[in-house]
Amino acid sequence: MNRDVNSELVLDVTSTADIVLSVACADVELSGGSEELIVELDGESLPTLELQDRHSTRLHRLTTGPGELKIRYSANIPRRVEPESVDEADIIRYLRPSRYCESDSLGPTAFATFADLSGSQLLEAVGSWVGTKLFYVSGSSLPTDGAVRTLLAREGVCRDFAHLCIGLLRAMNVPARLASVYAPGLSPMDFHAVCEAHVDGRWLVVDPTTLAPRSSMVRIATGRDAADTAFLTVLSGTLDLESLSVTAVVDDLPYDDVREAVQLG
Incomplete structure (x- = not known):
């Protein structure tokens, strides 16, 4: 299975800014893929500093003056x-x-709903419950909204669905985390x-949106949570996001049985 992914950000930088990008695929050099990252300010190339975060997350930090900043990323990943x-x-x-996953507040709800479940059955039940209790509505949440809200x-x-899943699972003593992804079929x-x-020694994907x-x-x-995985973090300075485009395709889009245990790869 080969995946081709692309993203492009256009930013209007209004004062000198120190920013961090998180758009590159994790571990591309280990998975045998190829990639290209182009960062330009008013058409002139800008250097970036690549930093390694937890779980092979790759960050790119740069400082830019005012102007139009374009960021283009593309990769082919088997x-x-x-x-x-x-x-x-x-x-x-x-x-x-954590900041967006208030599992301590969600404890009573989690225990009242999932008290008799564990392992893969608990994962399936939490994903299904969140997917049926929430409506997916673009623009319906604020950047500061957590799982309780x-x-x-x-x-x-999607991040709100994921946060609620994570909070409920942590409340049931199951380690849970958030992954940002390119998602062919989305x-x-x-x-x-x-x-x-984390169940039976593996990190298994739960996506209550079932959108891809x-x-x-x-x-x-x-x-x-989303605080650790934002595609753009502004450490200092000011800018506006003018446009964002993302594409992700796969040579053969698979069928997804939500009852099947799946790991990201």
């Missing part, structure tokens, strides 16, 4: 599931409540966010 060693510190990290509003976008096309849960096949997804970034 699917290959690499075994991930279990880090006990990560198990603890992904059991704790999403549950009360009963609507959101409509409308955009960056996508899914939940990963999990086995065709390509990992970009991994962390506690």
Whole structure:
């Protein structure tokens, strides 16, 4: 399975800015893929500093003056599931409540709904429950909304669905984290966010939106929640996002059985 992914950001930088990009696929050099990242300010190339974050997340940091900043990324990635060693510190990290996944507040709801379930049955039940309780509505949530507010509003976008899944699973003592991905088959096309849960020694994908096949997804970034996985972080300065386009295609789009255990690859 080969995946071709592309993203383009156009930014209007109004004062000197220090920014971090998270648009590159994780571990492209290990999976045998190819890629290109082009960053230009008013048509002139800008250098970036690549930094390695947790779980092979690759960040690109740059400083830019005012002007039109264009960022173009493209990659071809074959699917290959690499075994991930279990880090006990990560198990603890992904059991704790976090900025957008308030598992401590969600505990009563989780135990009342899923008390008799564990393992893969719990993953399937949580994904199905979130997928049926929430409506997917573009633009319905604020950047500051967490899982509790999403549950009360009963609507959101992919990151909100993922945050609620993560919060409920952590409340049931299952380590869970968020992965940002390129998702062939997604409509409308955009960056996508899914939940990963640690069960039986593996990190398994839970996507309550069911908007794209999990086995065709390509990992970009991994962390506690959206705070760790944003495609653009402005550390200082000011800018406006003028446009964003994302495409992701696969040579043969697979069928996704939500009952099947799937790992990102």
